[in-house]
Amino acid sequence: xxxxxxxxxxDMRKRGESIRVIAxxxxxxxxxxxxxxxxxELSGTxxxxxxxxxxxxSNNALQKYRTKxxxxxxxxxxxxxxxxxxxxxxxxNQEYFIAxxxxxxxxxxxxxxxxxxxxxxxxxxxxxxxxxxxxxxxIEKKDxxxxxxxxxxxxxxxxxxxxxxSEIAGIPLTQFTKISLIKTAQRKIYGNMREHFGTLRVxxxxxxxxxxxxxxxxxxxxxxxxx
Numbered sequence: 001x002x003x004x005x006x007x008x009x010x011d012m013r014k015r016g017e018s019i020r021v022i023a024x025x026x027x028x029x030x031x032x033x034x035x036x037x038x039x040x041e042l043s044g045t046x047x048x049x050x051x052x053x054x055x056x057x058s059n060n061a062l063q064k065y066r067t068k069x070x071x072x073x074x075x076x077x078x079x080x081x082x083x084x085x086x087x088x089x090x091x092x093n094q095e096y097f098i099a100x101x102x103x104x105x106x107x108x109x110x111x112x113x114x115x116x117x118x119x120x121x122x123x124x125x126x127x128x129x130x131x132x133x134x135x136x137x138x139i140e141k142k143d144x145x146x147x148x149x150x151x152x153x154x155x156x157x158x159x160x161x162x163x164x165x166s167e168i169a170g171i172p173l174t175q176f177t178k179i180s181l182i183k184t185a186q187r188k189i190y191g192n193m194r195e196h197f198g199t200l201r202v203x204x205x206x207x208x209x210x211x212x213x214x215x216x217x218x219x220x221x222x223x224x225x226x227x
Contacts, residue, residue: 006036013037016046018054098221100132105218109203109211116207116214119149121199123168130169130202137213141171143205149180150198157194165200 005026012022019037023030042050091099103125108118120126133139146169148162158179166173204210 009033009036010040013040013042016042016050018050096132097136100129100136101214101217101221103129103132104214105221108214110215110218114208114211115203116211117201117203119199119201121197126165126168126200126202127170130171133204137210139204139210142175144169144171144175145177145203145205146171146175147177147180147201147203148198149182149201150196152181152183154196154198155181160194161197164197169200169202 005028009022009026009028012025013019013033017025019030019033022028022037023033026033104118107120107125107129109115118129120129130144133144134141146165148158148165150158150161154161158181162173162176162179166176
């Protein structure tokens, strides 16, 4: 049996098979196959073919590993998103107000000259905060002033970027001021430049009194949560 396996191993090696494939096919250790086939010299063509096979196998294994990691990540994201949904449940009107207030506390203008506004690159934050203003402070859409800021590298698609934010905010382009093109070097490199839309600044017209009202609510929120 051992002699028969050795002959098969030698024959496979002469045909240009790799030590790993031979060992796997004959249920042998790679060290045994290497020992049996140590005197068999592969031709240049066989070495080239074998190297290409090994490269393809390596690429396939890497792709399989990446797919597994991606699938595991997607399953994990779905699982935790469902858990997050359970954690939040259905929020009350008051909870929604506090959430928006905390968001403005972190992202909004507080030391400006009577200006109420905020800047962000997250579409969900933009939509949530705009809705919060309209719902709790009765701000009408016509009273918002918007401005896009993006690196000058994207100047060629400025209109596309403004249309994107107009759709996100649900506010016409007529309420957008001139786009701000940043001239400094862009720190983050995007795989697809067209997936980058810069940031959106949102301001409320005549917001002096509103700012003081929001700051008063923030102060009270801080007092109550610090107890």
